[in-house]
Amino acid sequence: MKNPAFPFLLPMLLLSLGGFVAPMGVLAFYSLSAGGNPGLFGNYAAFLEDPFNLWIIVDTVTLGFKVVVVATCLAVPIAMLYWHGGRRLRQTVVVLALLPMLASNIVRTFAWIVLLGRNGPLVAIADALGLIDGPRSFLLTEGGLVIALAQIELPLLLLPMIAVLSRMDRRLVEAAEMAGAGPWRIMFTIVLPLTLPGIIAGWILTFASAATNFVTQAAIGGARLIYLPQFLYRQVNILFDWPTASVVAFILIISTGSVILALAMLTRHPRLIGNA
Amino acid sequence: MQTHSQALTVNGLSHTYAGQPAVEGVSFHVAAGEIAALLGPSGCGKSTVLRAIAGLLPAKPGVISLGGRDISPLPGRERGIGMVFQNYALFPHMTVAENIAYPLSFRGWDRKRRQARVEELLATVQLGGLERRLPRQLSGGQQQRVAVARALAVDPALLLLDEPFAALDRALRLDLQIELVRLQQTLGITTVIVTHDQEEAQALASQLVVMNRGHIEQTGTPAEIYDHPASLFVNSFVGYAGKIRAVVESASAAGSTLKVSTGETLRLPRELRFAPGSPVVLTVRPERLSIVDRPSDFTLAGRLLVSTPLGPDVIRSIALADGTEIKLTEPRDLRRSPLESSAPLFIALDVVNLHVFPAGEAL
Amino acid sequence: MRKSWTSHLSSISYGLFVYGLGALFLGFMVVPVLISLSMSFTSGQTLKFPPPGLSLRWYAALLDPVQSEIVQQAAWNTLQIAVFAVLASLVFAVPAAFGMARISARRANALEPLFLAPMVLPSLVYGLALLIAANLMHISPSIWLVVLANVVVFGPLMFRATSSIAQQLDPSLEDASSLLGASRWSTFRRVTLPLLAPGIYAGMFLVFIQSIENVSLPLFLAPAGTTILPLEMFAMLQDSLDPRIAAISGVLIAITVLVLVAVQRLTPFLRDQGRS
Numbered sequence: 001m002k003n004p005a006f007p008f009l010l011p012m013l014l015l016s017l018g019g020f021v022a023p024m025g026v027l028a029f030y031s032l033s034a035g036g037n038p039g040l041f042g043n044y045a046a047f048l049e050d051p052f053n054l055w056i057i058v059d060t061v062t063l064g065f066k067v068v069v070v071a072t073c074l075a076v077p078i079a080m081l082y083w084h085g086g087r088r089l090r091q092t093v094v095v096l097a098l099l100p101m102l103a104s105n106i107v108r109t110f111a112w113i114v115l116l117g118r119n120g121p122l123v124a125i126a127d128a129l130g131l132i133d134g135p136r137s138f139l140l141t142e143g144g145l146v147i148a149l150a151q152i153e154l155p156l157l158l159l160p161m162i163a164v165l166s167r168m169d170r171r172l173v174e175a176a177e178m179a180g181a182g183p184w185r186i187m188f189t190i191v192l193p194l195t196l197p198g199i200i201a202g203w204i205l206t207f208a209s210a211a212t213n214f215v216t217q218a219a220i221g222g223a224r225l226i227y228l229p230q231f232l233y234r235q236v237n238i239l240f241d242w243p244t245a246s247v248v249a250f251i252l253i254i255s256t257g258s259v260i261l262a263l264a265m266l267t268r269h270p271r272l273i274g275n276a
Numbered sequence: 277m278q279t280h281s282q283a284l285t286v287n288g289l290s291h292t293y294a295g296q297p298a299v300e301g302v303s304f305h306v307a308a309g310e311i312a313a314l315l316g317p318s319g320c321g322k323s324t325v326l327r328a329i330a331g332l333l334p335a336k337p338g339v340i341s342l343g344g345r346d347i348s349p350l351p352g353r354e355r356g357i358g359m360v361f362q363n364y365a366l367f368p369h370m371t372v373a374e375n376i377a378y379p380l381s382f383r384g385w386d387r388k389r390r391q392a393r394v395e396e397l398l399a400t401v402q403l404g405g406l407e408r409r410l411p412r413q414l415s416g417g418q419q420q421r422v423a424v425a426r427a428l429a430v431d432p433a434l435l436l437l438d439e440p441f442a443a444l445d446r447a448l449r450l451d452l453q454i455e456l457v458r459l460q461q462t463l464g465i466t467t468v469i470v471t472h473d474q475e476e477a478q479a480l481a482s483q484l485v486v487m488n489r490g491h492i493e494q495t496g497t498p499a500e501i502y503d504h505p506a507s508l509f510v511n512s513f514v515g516y517a518g519k520i521r522a523v524v525e526s527a528s529a530a531g532s533t534l535k536v537s538t539g540e541t542l543r544l545p546r547e548l549r550f551a552p553g554s555p556v557v558l559t560v561r562p563e564r565l566s567i568v569d570r571p572s573d574f575t576l577a578g579r580l581l582v583s584t585p586l587g588p589d590v591i592r593s594i595a596l597a598d599g600t601e602i603k604l605t606e607p608r609d610l611r612r613s614p615l616e617s618s619a620p621l622f623i624a625l626d627v628v629n630l631h632v633f634p635a636g637e638a639l
Numbered sequence: 640m641r642k643s644w645t646s647h648l649s650s651i652s653y654g655l656f657v658y659g660l661g662a663l664f665l666g667f668m669v670v671p672v673l674i675s676l677s678m679s680f681t682s683g684q685t686l687k688f689p690p691p692g693l694s695l696r697w698y699a700a701l702l703d704p705v706q707s708e709i710v711q712q713a714a715w716n717t718l719q720i721a722v723f724a725v726l727a728s729l730v731f732a733v734p735a736a737f738g739m740a741r742i743s744a745r746r747a748n749a750l751e752p753l754f755l756a757p758m759v760l761p762s763l764v765y766g767l768a769l770l771i772a773a774n775l776m777h778i779s780p781s782i783w784l785v786v787l788a789n790v791v792v793f794g795p796l797m798f799r800a801t802s803s804i805a806q807q808l809d810p811s812l813e814d815a816s817s818l819l820g821a822s823r824w825s826t827f828r829r830v831t832l833p834l835l836a837p838g839i840y841a842g843m844f845l846v847f848i849q850s851i852e853n854v855s856l857p858l859f860l861a862p863a864g865t866t867i868l869p870l871e872m873f874a875m876l877q878d879s880l881d882p883r884i885a886a887i888s889g890v891l892i893a894i895t896v897l898v899l900v901a902v903q904r905l906t907p908f909l910r911d912q913g914r915s
């Protein structure tokens with residue numbers, strides 16, 4: 001190679017090929033060939049034949065969607081607060097959005113175990129309001145898991161939205177105001193549509209992170225709520241069934257990846273290009 | 277399209293941004309159907325005044341009335357004012373038609389009626405056929421016209437434009453200026469246009485409001501302002517003016533004498549309202565100066581620095597005896613032998629029309 | 640003239656939405672972490688909220704060599720893994736970022752996805768791939784395998800942080816340096832490296848924090864007899880809910896903040912940005 005930059009790239013290139021591409025290739029080959037099922041895609045066919053497994057796929061993708069929906073409901077008012085805020089309020093919102101990032105996923109999950117548990121404040125509040133009869137726990141429920149994941153992944157949605165809002169031209173909103181639009185209408189027809197590139201970027205990050213967040217899913221969902229990551233973990237460390245685990249690994253990539261690709265396609269819409 | 281044009285009155289308008297006063301005590305009147313231009317250097321508060329009229333900023337203190345009614349307490353969206361923003365503020369995610377129909381959709385118009393109105397407006401601004409384009413697929417001039425169409429959509433009583441030509445090429449600017457004036461005249465809509473370009477202001481407006489540092493320096497027709505500037509600032513901002521320092525020697529009804537910074541003495545055939553000994557600045561328009569062969573009571577000696585042809589005229593830069601530089605324009609005369617550089621000459625001042633301002637004023 | 644009552648109503652409801660819900664959800668974003676932090680100061684035996692009293696007993700318990708021998712060992716192992724991962728990432732990613740800025744945009748666009756891909760993939764999947772590939776080569780799980788996985792998965796963070804700065808470097812600075820008589824090496828050391836420093840420090844921070852926090856990679860790749868802090872915490876989350884986990888969380892957050900402050904101190908550039 002004549003290019004003088006090549007020696008600088010070589011170590012990373014070797015690491016990528018040897019440390020990443022090769023193991024992933026092995027995994028792909030393994031998922032096709034290991035195990036006792038006949039045919040090229042025998043392992044996959046065997047996995048997909050079981051309706052229980054299909055439900056796990058559906059549940060995983062649905063979990064991702066539910067978290068995205070809840071996180072969006074939480075993020076929109078905060079983003080609008082940022083939009084209307086002056087310099088100080090805007091700084092405060094950004095700092096508070098970054099603050100949870102200082103705590104690791106385990107720490108944030110731990111917080112939710114305290115909050116959702118039998119002795120936690122949420123149960124006490126719900127009990128006081130008469131929403132539930134008698135002390136119980138919100139752990140091991142899908143609702144609890146969705147709320148926890150939504151809070152844990154919220155900065156991933158909020159920060160891209162704020163990035164777009166901070167660059168948005170205020171005159172667009174003033175133009176809408178002069179056209180006679182009220183605050184709600186401005187939010188729905190101008191501010192949010194123009195934030196869409198940030199929202200979609202945030203949806204991708206939130207979805208990917210929530211659907212594959214093994215630690216939170218396992219710690220809050222427990223053994224009763226099974227999603228693909230935990231299923232994968234069990235195949236490896238409990239059942240020692242590596243062929244099935246490798247199939248699950250690719251199914252996890254494909255099922256979440258196709259949602260992510262679909263979302264990414266949305267950003268190519270001609271009306272979204274160029275703004276943001 | 278008929279418009280119910282209404283007169284605009286702004287009275288005692290002030291605004292501060294976070295404690296920093298941006299405009300103070302601004303008052304002016306625009307008669308129904310007229311175009312007024314808010315003119316002034318960048319940062320002098322023109323946009324602030326415009327935004328207060330629009331209702332995007334509170335006018336406290338101050339009263340803004342349209343057609344005789346006080347509209348100050350109303351929010352912008354209930355004032356019935358059309359506005360073209362700096363850089364147009366077209367909604368990038370909406371087509372041309374959607375942009376223009378946007379204000380119509382809040383007025384309970386059905387689809388058919390909206391569509392007809394959009395077509396009518398597009399025809400007015402000569403953009404028929406571009407309904408389905410997105411703003412980024414339009415040229416700057418087209419974007420500007422879409423912004424005008426959107427501002428006019430609901431038949432506003434007043435049209436506000438903030439630097440509508442600033443983002444356009446010089447060549448395109450003139451065409452669009454003419455088009456805007458024609459449109460304004462057909463509609464007869466009261467219009468306020470903000471610009472920092474004095475030529476543009478003179479070309480478009482029947483009334484100028486000249487601003488400087490947050491207050492109004494002078495209001496009047498373009499001719500009044502050009503010929504009778506109320507301050508040194510207006511004199512030098514609207515059109516070019518050469519400045520010569522002098523001290524008043526005597527001032528009486530019979531005439532006044534001035535001691536110019538070059539040491540020469542000038543006689544003006546009018547009374548000046550300055551006490552003898554006051555330092556002053558004389559301003560001279562380049563087209564009111566002429567080159568003469570012989571000195572007199574109203575000439576100054578000078579030396580030609582450079583001549584630049586500009587169309588039918590030639591602009592001459594001349595240094596006075598003390599180095600003060602002034603400009604002079606005269607028709608290009610091909611028969612006369614060209615003046616040599618550094619040639620000594622005399623400049624005759626139009627002593628009737630030259631202006632005298634106190635020297636304390638910032639230049 | 641009238642200001643319509645519907646307009647008042649809509650601005651009141653909108654104000655409540657933005658300032659009421661916005662502030663509430665902003666609080667929701669940070670409060671869980673604050674609660675879990677407050678739990679670390681409980682004087683009680685359990686993680687009941689609110690804590691019955693305040694004490695430092697659980698921090699003291701972490702320091703007690705008898706009670707917390709395993710946790711201390713896990714922390715030490717994790718620290719070693721993180722330090723090696725940071726050093727190795729420096730070796731691979733920094734030259735790559737430097738080289739990337741010196742090849743044609745077309746080649747860079749082709750290489751970049753390859754370099755960033757490991758970051759995008761669920762780390763659980765990559766952990767499995769490396770486990771199977773290592774197994775085929777008769778390499779059993781070890782600390783070094785965990786380090787390798789961390790470098791592959793989090794090294795791209797270092798690459799991206801450094802690369803974003805390297806791309807903006809003005810090549811004429813290096814030309815100027817060499818015209819002034821500097822050798823290639825001293826140009827790199829005295830001109831390029833100091834300019835890249837902010838990206839490098841940011842990358843070191845990210846790789847270090849991720850290596851301390853990540854569960855999925857050691858989950859499959861750590862040897863059976865070796866304890867690793869994130870695994871230890873994950874186990875505590877799942878069964879015992881030992882209040883020491885709150886104290887560990889507190890320590891981890893403190894470390895994160897300290898490292899972040901250190902990075903900002905080390906980087907005059909970042910510091911100036913923060914001030915402006």
Ligand SMILES: Nc1ncnc2c1ncn2[C@@H]1O[C@H](COP(=O)(O)OP(=O)(O)O)[C@@H](O)[C@H]1O
Nearest residue numbers: 293294298316317318319320321322323324325
């Ligand atoms: N949103 C704002 N916040 C603070 N100061 C502002 C704001 N907008 C304008 N200003 C200041 O007010 C003054 C007048 O601004 P503006 O009305 O935009 O001037 P112009 O339109 O004549 O260029 C300027 O000094 C400007 O810096």
Ligand SMILES: [Mg+2]
Nearest residue numbers: 322323362439
């Ligand atoms: Mg302006």
